[in-house]
Amino acid sequence: MSSTTTLSFKHVSYLWDEAKAAELAGDEVALLVYRSNLLGADLRLTNYGGGNTSCKAMAKDPLTGEETEVMWVKGSGGDLASMKRNGLAALYVNRLRSLKNIYRGIEHEDEMVELFNHCIYDLASKAPSIDTPLHGFLPFKHIDHLHPDAAIAIAAAKDGKKITQELFSGTIGWVEWQKPGFDLGLQLKQCLDENPGIRGIMLGSHGLFTWGDTAYESYINTLEVIERCAEYLADNVGKTKPVFGGEKIQSLAKEERLQKAAALAPVLRGFCSGADIAATEGKGVSKTMVGHFTDDDRVLQFINSNDLDRLAPLGTSCPDHFLRTKISPLVLNLGKEEDLSDVAAVKEKLAPLFVAYRNMYTEYYETCKHPNSPAIRDANPVVILYPGVGMFTFAKDKQTARVAAEFYINAINVMRGAEAVSEYTSLPRQEAFNIEYWLLEEAKLQRMPKPKALSGKIALVTGSAGGIGMSIAKKFADEGACVIINDNDAGRLETAKATFTKEYGKDVFDTAILDVTKQDDIKKAFDVAALSFGGVDIVVNCAGLSISKPIEEHTAADWDLLYDVLVKGQFLVTQAGVEVLRKQATGGDVLNIVSKNALVSGPNNAGYGSAKAAQLHLSRLNAAELGKDKIRVNTVNPDAVIGNSKIWEGAWAEGRAKAYGIKVEELPAFYAKRTLLNEIIHAEDIANACFAFVGGLLHKSTGNVLNVDGGVATAFVR
Known part of the structure; x- marks a missing residue:
């Protein structure tokens, strides 16, 4: 089975090892972790920290001793590729489903998260995420919720619902975009009830739900659906019209790109850290951002294209993408041949771009905010595109900046696919704001560890x-x-x-x-x-x-x-x-x-x-x-710092020992004794x-x- 299955997939990786799975047979939670790690290992299936998986199985109730159904689901935070058993939340299924009896409607969504705690089976488990009810109301034993670029490209297309219906002959349901939460879980169940026998559900602008009665069936179902989406895109990208409207400019040669990027990165870092604002206000910079640069071929194809100016301002569609890349990128007005040696001139040219971006972001915040919204956050861009050269991302630390770049590449993949089969659509700005400034997201940010003294340095x-x-x-x-x-x-x-x-x-x-x-x-x-x-x-x-x-x-x-x-x-x-x-x-x-x-x-x-x-x-x-x-x-x-230092190799130690009339091995004690504290350094x-x-x-x-x-x-x- 494994050899023929492996050959049948071209756009995803079949990683299931039957021998390894056999060792885990009978332990549904172990198989869930195994499946999750396999799915997370292929970035074409989901992105870092994105998606969640679950399984339902019978377990003994510690209070009654009776068998009861329990759902194990990826908890808040974490990454599928590295998730272990302690990264799961375990909840009583009957209690979770009974919450619909006290659900007060979509305007009271956030209060339901607190109530998840009353459903916890394993008190040592991870905190349940907002996606918990999306798994809980579906009856299947094993469920995968992923954010594959190929599926999101269809989900974010103007004709996404129609394409999904035709591509899968009605076997994949469709639920329009809605912020994740309790109501979305109810909508998934309604979609299933109205379309019995479907193998999955596409979430508009968001991602994909697939399932199976066993870990393996869920895994195969997930791969097959994503493979079909990817195959459809591959058959269409660049076939009827040029990708992204065709090439507008050519990239610089690799070495020249890197030289340009190295010269410009510190200037951009200063702007993203607010150095120009601090200078105007006569203050020091309160925090510095860490950067990442990539000239990945997918990035270059997008930033060098005719459609860059049309697509870049639209921003991303999938919430996971958006949360890490902000409302939209900043596109630089520097030509690829620009002389960057005159730093003052470069800063003078860039300053209005950053001012305009900050003003745009502030207007976005002021227009979309709610009475209880958190205060506006940093108004500087996360993603900066330099046509002909590459993409910079800036964030609080290197991992966050690198992951932001990975997510924007995911967004580029989505835009490329959606444009090939239809027309790309992004999240409406109000919906984007509701995700970015969601009180639950703010609470998550507030729980993060305090930065270390040299964070951002x-x-x-x-x-x-x-x-x-x-x-x-x-x-x-x-x-x-x-x-x-x-x-x-x-x-x-x-x-x-x-x-x-x-x-x-x-x-x-x-x-x-x-x-x-x-x-x-x-x-x-x-x-x-x-x-x-x-x-x-x-x-x-x-x-x-x-x-x-x-x-x-x-x-x-x-x-x-x-x-x-x-x-x-x-x-x-x-x-x-x-x-x-x-x-x-x-x-x-x-x-x-x-x-x-x-x-x-x-x-x-x-x-x-x-x-x-x-x-x-x-x-x-x-x-x-x-x-x-x-x-x-x-x-x-x-x-006299002696340990692991080249200074003490060879002739130097001998020379100092000779100068003081002692043996080399006596040097540490000799140096310590001549100090006021009598300490070896x-x-x-x-x-x-x-x-x-x-x-x-x-x-x-x-x-x-x-x-x-x-x-x-x-x-x-x-």
Whole structure:
């Protein structure tokens, strides 16, 4: 069965493993979780966090000991692809259905959600979602509610109902658009009663309901219906008329697109973070957005088309799409060949676009709001389209920005399909507002965890594949920042990448090969920051090396290497970072990891010590110059940080031990004993000092030196 079934599907993935399912036989809830994970694994079937699935089975009532019917359904939040049993809500079916006896009508929809709690079977289960009654009133043992692009394209088409009727010969019902809730559940049941024997129901502008008596039957039914929708679209897209009205402009070449995007992303990030508004009001930016860029072929086909100007303002149809992409995208008026090097001119051209978008969004809010609506939220766009180049999305964190891009690609797929078979229709603005500013959605937002101290921040820490740099990067990531991990050693960087992937996942970091003496490397690293996250907020100059030799053994090559890496490297990285920070106009931080040797004279240390002194004074000079840009420059002075640092590999440790007349293994204790606190200094101590500067409590401090050396009196600044 599996081999022939696999071959029969072209537009969806058949993933059912009969052996795996056999292991779960008899446990309907386990089979529900298994089916849900398979459906969530294919983004053509549903999008991240979207859709819900359920099963009904008999279970023992803990109060009476009698068998009773229970429904397990995906709870509020979560994602089908990763959902586990604890992501389900379990409710008594008879209690849930009895709620219709006290239902007071559609104007009292929201009060029903509280009443779901009186129907809960498993007190440890997930909170029931608003879609719970949509599953509860249908009699089927297994039900799938998904948002596949192929089905929504038909559901959002002007002739969607007629197409559905003809395509499935009446075996798929139709329910017109309505906000999810108790009444929609009653409408699904009514549709089934009026059309006995149907295999599913299409929800106008919304999605698809399908079912079966077993987990497998529901799975196959779902795949078959979506396959038929996708096949119908494939037979029509581009056949009778050009896709999106045909190509209006051609894309730039890949490398040029990425260069344009990297140059523009920090400027857009500044606008989306409200930097222009803050400057006008004489205030600092209260929060910074994180960005995502994609030049996916589907995006390029849409943004380069003749129909872009007609379709983009319409917005999306499916509530899941809309909630993450806002009422409509902002289309840039920059030509693909635009010179972006004159940042002031670019900002002058973009400013009216953002003002117009904010005014549009404010008017939308004021026109559609209800007396009890939540206050207006951020009026800046989430999705920004640059014809010939690609799509930017900005949100509170990387995952939200990335998912917004994925959802807008879903919306593009829907528009392409609907336009091929009919005419695309979006949600009416009032309906869209009712979803976006739904009190239940607001309550969900209010329950979200408080942002961490560095949420929305992006940090580039040089030399962060190990030692002090890695500790700083990890500390920032732990506190909510996105980080650019880099090193001049490709092998070391790969190891660090594996570590960060395991500990933080793909939305927290990106990597770049970076030799701080090479301007090309530096530019590419900041381009990675711009393309991956939208820009940078924190630049940490941590990359370094040490050479300890008596003056007579110290070569000119040693001297040049120290000054190139420590002093010139700090200068070049700061210079490139400041360029990005100024584009954003949101302020920022430059932290320089220097050394107590910048202040203390010691033997066999002429090159290293004097280079560190140059680093320290360069920090002061930069602080004096960059204050007008709200860019803070501060210094952390460590001493004798031994763990996992390249500095302590090879000759340096031997050189210091020789200088002090001790053995290499005695160095940690030697350094600790000479401090006032008698403490060994660890990389994490330096990371904590860096966080102290950027965590928000010292945002009015610049030009400072913070010693993290256990207390070396001769290194006191004053």
